Amino acid sequence: MTQKQKKMLFRIIISFILLAALMAEEHAGILPENVWVRMALFLVPYLIIGYDIIMKAAKNIRNGQVFDENFLMMIATFGAFGAQEFSEAAAVMLFYQVGELFQSYAVGKSRQSIADMMDICPEYANIEVDGVLTKVEPDDVETGSIIVVKAGEKVPLDGIVIEGDSLLDTAALTGESVPRHVGVNDEVYSGCVNGSGTLKIRTTKEYDDSTVAKILELVENASSKKAKVENFITKFAKYYTPIVTISAVLLAIVPPLVLGGGWIGWMHRACTFLVISCPCALVISVPLGFFGGIGAASKLGVLVKGGNYLEAVSEMTTIVFDKTGTLTKGEFKVSKLIPAQGVSKEHLIETAALAEGYSNHPIAASIRAAYQKDIDMDRVEGARETAGHGVLADVDGRQIMVGNEKLMNDNNIAISCCNDTGTVCYAAEDGEYLGAILITDTIKDGVKDAISAMKKVGVKKCVMLTGDRQETAKAVADELGIDEVHAELLPSDKVSILEKLLEAQHGREKLAFAGDGINDAPVLTRADIGFAMGSMGSDAAIEAADIVLMDDDVGKIAKVVNISRKTLKIVKQNIVFALAVKAIVLVLGALGIASMWAAVFADVGVAVLAILNSMRTLRFGRK
Amino acid sequence: MKKKFKLEDLDCANCAAKMEEAIKKIDGVNDAVVSFLAQKMTIDADDARFDDIMKEVQATIAKVEPDCKLIM
Numbered sequence: 174m175t176q177k178q179k180k181m182l183f184r185i186i187i188s189f190i191l192l193a194a195l196m197a198e199e200h201a202g203i204l205p206e207n208v209w210v211r212m213a214l215f216l217v218p219y220l221i222i223g224y225d226i227i228m229k230a231a232k233n234i235r236n237g238q239v240f241d242e243n244f245l246m247m248i249a250t251f252g253a254f255g256a257q258e259f260s261e262a263a264a265v266m267l268f269y270q271v272g273e274l275f276q277s278y279a280v281g282k283s284r285q286s287i288a289d290m291m292d293i294c295p296e297y298a299n300i301e302v303d304g305v306l307t308k309v310e311p312d313d314v315e316t317g318s319i320i321v322v323k324a325g326e327k328v329p330l331d332g333i334v335i336e337g338d339s340l341l342d343t344a345a346l347t348g349e350s351v352p353r354h355v356g357v358n359d360e361v362y363s364g365c366v367n368g369s370g371t372l373k374i375r376t377t378k379e380y381d382d383s384t385v386a387k388i389l390e391l392v393e394n395a396s397s398k399k400a401k402v403e404n405f406i407t408k409f410a411k412y413y414t415p416i417v418t419i420s421a422v423l424l425a426i427v428p429p430l431v432l433g434g435g436w437i438g439w440m441h442r443a444c445t446f447l448v449i450s451c452p453c454a455l456v457i458s459v460p461l462g463f464f465g466g467i468g469a470a471s472k473l474g475v476l477v478k479g480g481n482y483l484e485a486v487s488e489m490t491t492i493v494f495d496k497t498g499t500l501t502k503g504e505f506k507v508s509k510l511i512p513a514q515g516v517s518k519e520h521l522i523e524t525a526a527l528a529e530g531y532s533n534h535p536i537a538a539s540i541r542a543a544y545q546k547d548i549d550m551d552r553v554e555g556a557r558e559t560a561g562h563g564v565l566a567d568v569d570g571r572q573i574m575v576g577n578e579k580l581m582n583d584n585n586i587a588i589s590c591c592n593d594t595g596t597v598c599y600a601a602e603d604g605e606y607l608g609a610i611l612i613t614d615t616i617k618d619g620v621k622d623a624i625s626a627m628k629k630v631g632v633k634k635c636v637m638l639t640g641d642r643q644e645t646a647k648a649v650a651d652e653l654g655i656d657e658v659h660a661e662l663l664p665s666d667k668v669s670i671l672e673k674l675l676e677a678q679h680g681r682e683k684l685a686f687a688g689d690g691i692n693d694a695p696v697l698t699r700a701d702i703g704f705a706m707g708s709m710g711s712d713a714a715i716e717a718a719d720i721v722l723m724d725d726d727v728g729k730i731a732k733v734v735n736i737s738r739k740t741l742k743i744v745k746q747n748i749v750f751a752l753a754v755k756a757i758v759l760v761l762g763a764l765g766i767a768s769m770w771a772a773v774f775a776d777v778g779v780a781v782l783a784i785l786n787s788m789r790t791l792r793f794g795r796k
Numbered sequence: 797m798k799k800k801f802k803l804e805d806l807d808c809a810n811c812a813a814k815m816e817e818a819i820k821k822i823d824g825v826n827d828a829v830v831s832f833l834a835q836k837m838t839i840d841a842d843d844a845r846f847d848d849i850m851k852e853v854q855a856t857i858a859k860v861e862p863d864c865k866l867i868m
């Protein structure tokens with residue numbers, strides 16, 4: 174409890190004792206008959222508990238804030254005094270404050286849980302200057318500095334290990350507590366905890382660009398992208414208080430005029446209205462629910478960039494995957510060389526490796542890796558890449574083409590095909606066919622289970638997009654249980670296929686796209702929900718995506734759907750519960766059945782219960 | 797320019813919403829977000845008049861929730 178809360182508790186106890194004593198005396202009939210004396214007596218506990226409310230109300234009136242809950246509470250209790258319901262006036266104020274205290278305690282607790290969840294922020298970095306270690310703010314470390322991370326410390330900035338090896342706990346980033354081994358030349362991400370040995374790291378990014386800073390920023394900003402439910406609540410809150418207040422005024426004036434008399438009774442009923450006029454229960458609990466859901470997802474290593482995306486995931490019925498890097502590891506390996514007649518394997522791979530020398534495509538990298546020798550780029554001139562086709566380059570003055578079937582067909586080069594599954598890359602020299610290079614990629618572990626898990630949580634259709642050959646794509650799809658395959662696509666085809674799939678969606682059904690971001694940032698943006706692979710994916714993809722899977726594990730998608738469903742369930746429970754209780758008490762209050770006590774419950778009581786319910790979302794991640 | 801500020805003693809969620817609404821209406825403010833849970837305000841306002849705008853923002857906050865303090 175904070176100092177403020179403790180003070181409040183003390184006031185509540187004093188006021189409660191005084192009020193209880195007065196009410197007991199009233200019951201026993203030993204209080205003085207005089208109304209003014211009785212009122213003065215009840216004013217003591219009333220003012221002890223409510224003086225700050227009255228002060229705030231006065232300040233707010235000066236500032237022109239009429240629909241302020243303090244002001245309305247003041248009017249309501251003054252009204253009760255006017256109706257000579259002294260004990261009720263004091264008691265309502267007391268219980269209102271008890272409720273507020275609970276509420277502020279619950280809010281404090283949730284803020285604390287959120288802060289703990291975000292506790293991946295490194296406090297300092299050890300920087301080595303002339304052999305002496307000094308602690309500095311991560312913010313002050315320049316790119317390229319050498320920092321030292323001891324066992325048990327957080328890695329403060331992204332960088333590359335230059336000395337030592339250790340096991341890193343990446344749980345804060347990926348939700349996976351399996352330690353990752355790192356040694357010299359390995360890349361390390363900020364936010365990880367160094368498990369055993371001391372590491373010397375050369376930083377590659379400034380703090381603001383480091384993984385940990387980006388994650389914190391994403392999660393913090395997530396609350397600004399509001400879900401539809403949240404927007405509804407914001408709008409509702411804007412109109413709710415004025416409407417209830419005006420109804421209260423009408424209730425106090427119209428019936429007595431029409432029915433003639435009974436002013437005090439009607440005023441009493443109107444005061445009940447005023448007590449329920451704050452939409453606090455909803456205004457706090459709904460965003461808290463979403464915050465908790467997003468926090469729980471981030472514990473799993475999934476960054477959700479906004480409440481709206483968390484909401485959308487619950488309605489996801491179709492998911493489109495990019496094959497490479499998402500369903501498969503994206504680690505290409507040359508598995509077979511099939512040279513044309515009269516061409517040596519060595520010549521085929523050497524030529525291809527040289528032509529692909531400048532390309533950063535994963536296939537190019539695999540060809541260069543298979544060549545195993547140093548590539549002398551002086552021998553290559555005028556290399557140009559056509560996306561989705563391949564590479565053209567002059568090697569030793571000869572015109573070389575390396576690419577897929579389309580490229581060969583376009584240039585009228587006869588190829589001899591093979592039937593193995595995998596990606597086939599063809600090479601030609603001065604228009605003569607050189608041979609084929611078979612490259613295979615392996616399916617990621619657990620993808621099959623991930624897809625069946627997604628189907629279990631309500632995804633109806635899984636689609637795979639790939640630039641690969643039909644046969645290869647089909648083989649992968651069959652193995653994984655994918656429903657629809659679009660193969661042999663150019664990067665630009667992906668958007669148009671996605672558009673078609675989007676059109677086929679009905680009503681509120683949502684379509685998601687999951688990709689590693691190589692060439693697919695536009696598709697990520699276009700889909701209702703874009704999932705990007707965080708560790709493999711490019712910065713552009715993470716930027717374009719709505720949800721980032723930090724450890725590239727598509728198995729997390731089904732888990733996010735579950736979190737999203739649970740979050741929305743809690744949020745909806747709160748909305749229905751709060752609105753129902755308020756509506757019932759308003760109606761009963763107007764009829765003169767519900768007392769002000771019921772109204773206090775409908776206000777702060779409901780708020781506390783709704784907050785407690787929302788706090789359950791914070792616990793989703795802990796399993 | 798986009799900047800983040802901490803808000804102390806932000807105790808009422810409805811006030812946070814009202815505050816956000818009122819700050820957005822200040823001349824020169826492009827966007828503002830008040831997060832009740834994070835007790836933070838993110839504001840995007842004109843560079844040239846930023847300091848003046850922040851004074852107005854402070855006055856607005858004091859109007860809506862007198863207890864709440866903006867940590868500059």
